[in-house]
Amino acid sequence: MSDAKQSETEYIVEYVDGPLAGTTERRILIDGKIDERIGAVAAVEGLESLFWYVAGEERTVGGEKYVKFRFDAPDSDPVEADHEDESL
Template sequence: MSADTVGAQYVAEFIDGPLEGEFDHRALVGGKPEQRVGMVAAVDGLESLFWYDAVDEREVAGELRVRFSFDAGDSDPVESDDEND
């Protein structure tokens, strides 16, 4: 990673939903963090698409951090199918 790209990223912090507690380094878009991100994750072995919306942003130790909240309405359902286990 070059010095030019270090300042062109931020840390996304997922505060709820299926990715709660996860962090992701993401690139700034047009010099700004995204306001909405789609994340693909496996739940019970099935890939699902989860949408998150930016809640707020702050600087921590010189690094931009943006907190994202889960948008259950637009995301794939998160249901465990225990009958097939």
């Protein structure tokens, strides 16, 4: 796919906070639009957890669309494991 065509169909997610802070990924535009809310699965202390992020500021850099996504803690799995449930 050419760079021009790719920039019309994709955008770059920038995770700005939460467990995925500082990471990025490419996503596909759906009908030319970004996802307003995305879920991401990541391992925390060896356990898979589901984290929700909400779209924020958009900008274009070098012909590519970048979107900042902020952590939605209330709807996400806990970031820290519950150490009270661990056996000794």
